[in-house]
Amino acid sequence: MSEALTTPGQTRPATAIQSAAVIITGTALMALAAKVQIPFWPVPMTLHTLGVMAFAVAFGPRAAVSIFASYLALGAAGLPVFSGSPERGIGVAYLMGPTGGYLLGYLIASGLVGYLAVGKKTFGRIWAMLVGMIPIYGLGVAWLAFYIPSSELFVVGVAPFLLGDLVKICVVAAIGTAIPASISRRWSKGQ
Template structure:
């Protein structure tokens, strides 16, 4: 087991279906591969986006939920930390064509920071088997989806007021950074709450066939 693997006593997540290598070095290499695969998933879904204001509606949150649930809390958080750092290093993996260190001045950067604890929370619920039943998965995934707003909305207000120079009010921030995302967020959480339990059903079905 490596530092990124789920803690002792936690239930398996989807990534744990893969047989763990016997040596610590190989186990670490596998965890690193899973973390980078998570980066790729979020980067791909980030390109599914459209702007309705200073913060775009994207597929990133869906990717964050899926990566956290599939990899578990620690690997999920490591994956989204890597995603943020690689984007700041200049890789074009954020929504839109802009990347690099200057992205910290983007109104949407706070949401990217919030993706890290969001993935951890999605993984935390998954490690307690909430991802195996659609209703419980939906509750856990909605909880995880809220977290980026706790970081992103205050950060957006700060950037708009002090960098962009916009007039900022509670109503304008709610209109730009919260209200347009409620329904899409619920839809993405619901989709993930169907997809992940379906993946577990497939795993159990294949496992039964292997035993027969």
């Protein structure tokens, strides 16, 4: 990012226009990530986790939360941005459905991973992303418990997704090695 875009003493290197562009682009990419279905075992995977982790690692907590909150707002307003929508519902009805806890977990993970990963190198970022999986699975399974018997929660709500999520974390970490930690520091100043 060009230093000419900042003024002396400015605490955030990004201008309001740059920040808005990152959030709008990130929100669009998050919607796309929800729609992409990659054949995987034991279930096809979307790129939600990859998007959440990548935005958090690259831009820090403020931008990552803003991106995911904007994505949730678009979905709550009725736009078919969620995985499986409009077939599985839209708007608030979708958010209240079986995957609602996972979506809330992604929002929390956006901030948590962004905070923990700022300025860290590869292993610190991996650790941050692994910690970020706790609210995703924790809230996801807790919410899913309203829809399926507790004896099936791990088999239905965790096991099919673990391997894919670990692969996505590895992909983000690999890409992150090419992105200097200074980018995270630049975007996260003032957060």
